[in-house]
Amino acid sequence: MPARRYGFSWDLIGDLDLGRPNLGPNTRLEVYRLMQFTLRDMLEKNFGTEKADEVFYQAGYLAGKEFYSHLMGEQGDFNEFIRNLQSTLREMGIGVLKVEKADLEKGSFVLTVSEDLDCSGLPELDYEICVYDEGFISGLLESFAGKQFKVKEVDCWCTGDRTCRFTAEVVG
Amino acid sequence: MSENQSTNSQENTDILELAIQDLSLAVNDRQHTGEPHPDLTGHGDLLQLRQQILEIRDFVLAIANGNLDFRATQKGYLAGALKTLQAHLKHLTWQTQMVSLGDYSQRVDFMGEFSGAFNHMVEQLKTTVQELEESRARFREMAITDALTGLYNRRHFFNLAETEITRALRYSLETSIIMLDLDFFKKVNDTYGHEAGDNVLAMTGQLLRQRLRSVDVAARYGGEEFVVMLPESGRKAAMAVAEKIHREIARCSVVAGGQSIKVTASFGVSHLPSSDEGCGDVQSLLKDLIRAADTALYKAKDAGRDQVKNSWSDETG
Numbered sequence: 001m002p003a004r005r006y007g008f009s010w011d012l013i014g015d016l017d018l019g020r021p022n023l024g025p026n027t028r029l030e031v032y033r034l035m036q037f038t039l040r041d042m043l044e045k046n047f048g049t050e051k052a053d054e055v056f057y058q059a060g061y062l063a064g065k066e067f068y069s070h071l072m073g074e075q076g077d078f079n080e081f082i083r084n085l086q087s088t089l090r091e092m093g094i095g096v097l098k099v100e101k102a103d104l105e106k107g108s109f110v111l112t113v114s115e116d117l118d119c120s121g122l123p124e125l126d127y128e129i130c131v132y133d134e135g136f137i138s139g140l141l142e143s144f145a146g147k148q149f150k151v152k153e154v155d156c157w158c159t160g161d162r163t164c165r166f167t168a169e170v171v172g
Numbered sequence: 173m174s175e176n177q178s179t180n181s182q183e184n185t186d187i188l189e190l191a192i193q194d195l196s197l198a199v200n201d202r203q204h205t206g207e208p209h210p211d212l213t214g215h216g217d218l219l220q221l222r223q224q225i226l227e228i229r230d231f232v233l234a235i236a237n238g239n240l241d242f243r244a245t246q247k248g249y250l251a252g253a254l255k256t257l258q259a260h261l262k263h264l265t266w267q268t269q270m271v272s273l274g275d276y277s278q279r280v281d282f283m284g285e286f287s288g289a290f291n292h293m294v295e296q297l298k299t300t301v302q303e304l305e306e307s308r309a310r311f312r313e314m315a316i317t318d319a320l321t322g323l324y325n326r327r328h329f330f331n332l333a334e335t336e337i338t339r340a341l342r343y344s345l346e347t348s349i350i351m352l353d354l355d356f357f358k359k360v361n362d363t364y365g366h367e368a369g370d371n372v373l374a375m376t377g378q379l380l381r382q383r384l385r386s387v388d389v390a391a392r393y394g395g396e397e398f399v400v401m402l403p404e405s406g407r408k409a410a411m412a413v414a415e416k417i418h419r420e421i422a423r424c425s426v427v428a429g430g431q432s433i434k435v436t437a438s439f440g441v442s443h444l445p446s447s448d449e450g451c452g453d454v455q456s457l458l459k460d461l462i463r464a465a466d467t468a469l470y471k472a473k474d475a476g477r478d479q480v481k482n483s484w485s486d487e488t489g
Contacts, residue, residue: 079275098263112259114282126247155259160252163259 010070057135064139078104081144107170114163119156128156130164137166191218198225318392321377329391336403337454347444348410350400351465355436355477357396368428372435375426407443414439414480436478440469
């Protein structure tokens with residue numbers, strides 16, 4: 001492992017009140033997508049599709065864990081977790097989360113996200129692209145349940161769907 | 173136009189007609205699932221479209237029949253729109269399951285007019301369940317409480333007392349019982365009327381509720397007679413409680429018809445010592461305890477009323 005200059009910490013989100021007294025905490029979605037897809041472009045170009053997807057999944061996973069611990073905190077039961085997650089995702093303009101299936105005993109879930117931050121409105125590409133979201137959901141679920149989850153996007157705006165659908169299965 | 177061009181044009185027209193006929197059947201005829209016309213086999217794009225239409229048709233039929241588990245493999249806008257409907261319906265199913273488990277926070281915001289109707293139904297359900305629960309709590313309270321004094325009724329006293337005796341036996345704890353009876357209560361009723369009598373009973377109930385610990389169990393035993401169980405209380409403590417209540421009742425008064433009514437009460441106290449045996453017939457023990465307290469109460473009555481007697485003084489002399 002090469003020496004690192006710095007890893008992620010929540011401090012890197014910064015003090016937005018202090019830093020952006022006039023512009024505030026919001027920015028245009030185009031800017032988010034511009035950064036995400038140019039970053040992915042370079043990752044794929046330099047390291048190949050598989051590695052780029054792997055990095056995106058891992059980054060999403062880290063984001064999910066950080067999001068849970070800093071923006072959600074300890075949750076009660078699954079319903080409370082989903083309810084709070086739904087409202088937080090909606091309030092922050094990330095997406096509209098819905099549960100299709102939740103088998104708590106088996107650790108098996110089907111979730112959908114409409115108006116997704118990453119992909120809604122993109123042209124049809126014939127393949128699912130929300131790899132970052134997969135990792136993000138995996139990090140959230142692991143933070144809540146204390147178990148590892150493998151999350152896979154099975155339907156995506158980019159494959160013609162109007163909502164992104166994810167399956168999540170507990171690992172091991 | 174050459175002869176070859178004319179032949180090709182005719183063939184294309186024939187293929188187009190065949191394709192329209194086949195796709196029309198795929199859209200309109202439920203039975204049409206068979207192999208495509210042999211002349212269409214060389215037209216890959218056409219066959220792919222045909223396959224899409226057939227699967228989307230099955231998908232629509234599945235949703236129409238309430239089958240939400242159909243796994244559509246087709247991509248594209250039309251299949252995607254149907255998958256969105258499927259996702260909405262599946263989420264609605266999950267929400268309904270959550271409501272059935274008592275989560276009334278579920279709200280629908282993606283099904284047009286149905287959303288309003290569903291949300292109204294859940295709100296109504298929540299209100300109704302709340303009212304039912306409040307009503308059940310009220311009925312339960314009524315079933316175990318004596319309305320006049322606010323104390324437990326005799327039946328509920330026995331339920332709680334049996335539990336306490338069981339606990340006392342299991343953990344080898346002392347327990348005491350106080351029986352008290354208002355002196356000359358009939359005279360109060362006869363002299364001042366039943367309403368005044370009721371007020372005296374209510375005052376006694378209020379006094380017991382205020383002066384006893386939350387772990388003590390007080391009940392109206394019947395008429396003007398009351399019973400109190402004092403968990404984890406020995407003889408000395410039980411006598412102190414009985415003496416205190418005795419003094420307080422004598423000190424209190426009820427006003428009726430402009431007159432101040434004062435009453436006194438007689439008390440009998442019994443005691444269950446701690447035992448290492450850890451078992452016994454709980455009901456019999458409780459009956460014996462109450463009988464002993466009752467006997468002591470009658471000793472107090474016989475001795476001139478307005479006093480406290482216990483069940484063990486004769487034992488110890």
